[in-house]
Amino acid sequence: MYYSFSLRTLLVLSLCLSCGITHAAKAPIAVQPAKADSVVAPRVFVHTGFENASPMNWEIDSAGRILASLVYDHERFSQNRANGHWHFKVEAPVGQEVVVILKNFDNIWNNTPASQISKRSHAVISFDNKTWESRPGELLPGNRLLIRVKMNAPSVYMASVEPYRxxxxxxxxxxxxxxxxxxxxxxxxxxxxxxxxxxxxxxxxxxxxxxxxxxxxxxxxxxxxxxxxxxxxxxxxxxxxxxxxxxxxxxxxxxxxxxxxxxxxxxxxxxxxxxxxxxxxxxxxxxxxxxxxxxxxxxxxxxxxxxxxxxxxxxxxxxxxxxxxxxxxxxxxxxxxxxxxxxxxxxxxxxxxxxxxxxxxxxxxxxxxxxxxxxxxxxxxxxxxxxxxxxxxxxxxxxxxxxxxxxxxxxxxxxxxxxxx
Ligand SMILES: [Zn+2]
CATH class of the missing domain: 3.40.630.10 (Zn peptidases)
Known part of the structure; x- marks a missing residue:
């Protein structure tokens, strides 16, 4: 059996036999070992490691929503940047409603802000990566887009346009x-x-x-x-x-x-x-x-x-x-x-x-x-x-x-x- 010892040390007071003064001294102590299987996979996870998936950073907020920051595509030698593509896979328990909030739609085009988000912005989703359907998006202040999906399967693909890889x-x-x-x-x-x-x-x-x-x-x-x-x-x-x-x-x-x-x-x-x-x-x-x-x-x-x-x-x-x-x-x-x-x-x-x-x-x-x-x-x-x-x-x-x-x-x-x- 494997026991781990904490790196922390405990301060102990000891009476010095040579000078008669009480010194503080450090001594290692054993603490309760952590169980090897104590790391738990998050209940909601975003995959971006497959063909045509878009790079993005994401985190889960205290309400359990996915906050996704799309990563801009930049033009060489200019300030142009664009974000029209998103394509990722969400894993979550079946039956759960997943809420995704996407941001970074503030495009720059010919050095002019040219936001791409519109009232008709939506997502296309697929539970089997074959059959796709559209889902409306909700615009949020700050040029963000919210999409809700009820999980009919353990994972769902979400994209801006039905992917062609x-x-x-x-x-x-x-x-x-x-x-x-x-x-x-x-x-x-x-x-x-x-x-x-x-x-x-x-x-x-x-x-x-x-x-x-x-x-x-x-x-x-x-x-x-x-x-x-x-x-x-x-x-x-x-x-x-x-x-x-x-x-x-x-x-x-x-x-x-x-x-x-x-x-x-x-x-x-x-x-x-x-x-x-x-x-x-x-x-x-x-x-x-x-x-x-x-x-x-x-x-x-x-x-x-x-x-x-x-x-x-x-x-x-x-x-x-x-x-x-x-x-x-x-x-x-x-x-x-x-x-x-x-x-x-x-x-x-x-x-x-x-x-x-x-x-x-x-x-x-x-x-x-x-x-x-x-x-x-x-x-x-x-x-x-x-x-x-x-x-x-x-x-x-x-x-x-x-x-x-x-x-x-x-x-x-x-x-x-x-x-x-
Ligand atoms: Zn084009």
Missing amino acids: ISDLEKFLTRIKANKLVTVTEIGKTSEGRPLEIIKVGNEKAPKRVFLRARAHAFEAGGNWTVEGLVQRLLQNDEETKRYLQRYCVYIMPMANKDGVARGKTRFNSNGYDLNRKWDKPADSLIAPENYYLEKWLSRMVSENKKPDLAIDLHNDAGGNLHISRPDGDITAYLANMEKLDGLLRKHTWYTEGSTKPSFRNPGTLGEGFMDRFGIEALVYELNYEWVEGLKKVPLAADWVSLGGMLPKVFYDYFETPVTR
């Missing part, structure tokens, strides 16, 4: 790779060495080409679900899709900011670079390899006479608009095409949010850079992650998959020029 992409690529309509090409690597893919669906000799990029910003998983829906629809191999793919070929960069996704970040790549900025000049191969390799691929497409006729950069925000590019020069034809695209999205999908106003400028986005530097008609499509007005609901993955499934018809009508044989 690198492992989800890998499963998706494995599913589609064998199809003869699909080619997956690695065009380069991210800063941390993860492969960057381009998925081609269809025949590259088709008269039109559309390019889509998803996930330039790490938390914006909606684009990933949308391109999954798009590819799945195109691979159904029915008469309709055969007709679509005679008219156009689709190229997709499915996950631009893989490093940010792996680390559960909000916006920037692992070098603190915003992959939807600075498209007005060539990307640095070390700081932004994700953009550098995309530009290289695009230049090759242009030189091989396969320039995309339309490029869409898929994002998530709380607006849901098409962000129309407005570079200098005559863009009359482009604006007419964007109006046509807006109309077709309204006709064939649940999109109702509309396009940005003529006064809106956002230089440096992929939309503007593609137009200015490559002569490609391009835009940014922000999928609203808080509310889909056309469906009157908080969007979940299935809603974006269904949107993606409707896009092939949109593109077919968009490229309505008769096919020459």
Whole structure:
């Protein structure tokens, strides 16, 4: 049996035999040993150590609530910081109501406070990491968000957007790779060495080409679900899709900011670079390899006479608009095409949010850079992650998959020029 002795010592008074004076002396004493199993696991615990989980600090207050401080994602060489992503797992006894209070939503954008928290802020939760549902949030003073969850199982995943992880992409690529309509090409690597893919669906000799990029910003998983829906629809191999793919070929960069996704970040790549900025000049191969390799691929497409006729950069925000590019020069034809695209999205999908106003400028986005530097008609499509007005609901993955499934018809009508044989 193991006995532990306290390091504390007891002061004892002893009569010194040599001088006859009473001295204080120290002597070790044994105290009651601590039981080896006396450390108890807390009843409520937060896990952030899994794929795409967001870094955060947390503690439990005296009322038993989880106080969670989200960790900011910072941009290199600027004061920009962002917090749109949270994804963690709570463990607590079944039946208990867990209260989580999230803070640190005071974003800075272009050196201006740009808080992301809104009345529609909510959480998506899953007890099995497969089926997700939305839960409303309550705004608290101090730009904080409170979420309540009654534990139906010993653990619950909570996130800002239904997660789409690198492992989800890998499963998706494995599913589609064998199809003869699909080619997956690695065009380069991210800063941390993860492969960057381009998925081609269809025949590259088709008269039109559309390019889509998803996930330039790490938390914006909606684009990933949308391109999954798009590819799945195109691979159904029915008469309709055969007709679509005679008219156009689709190229997709499915996950631009893989490093940010792996680390559960909000916006920037692992070098603190915003992959939807600075498209007005060539990307640095070390700081932004994700953009550098995309530009290289695009230049090759242009030189091989396969320039995309339309490029869409898929994002998530709380607006849901098409962000129309407005570079200098005559863009009359482009604006007419964007109006046509807006109309077709309204006709064939649940999109109702509309396009940005003529006064809106956002230089440096992929939309503007593609137009200015490559002569490609391009835009940014922000999928609203808080509310889909056309469906009157908080969007979940299935809603974006269904949107993606409707896009092939949109593109077919968009490229309505008769096919020459
Ligand atoms: Zn974005």
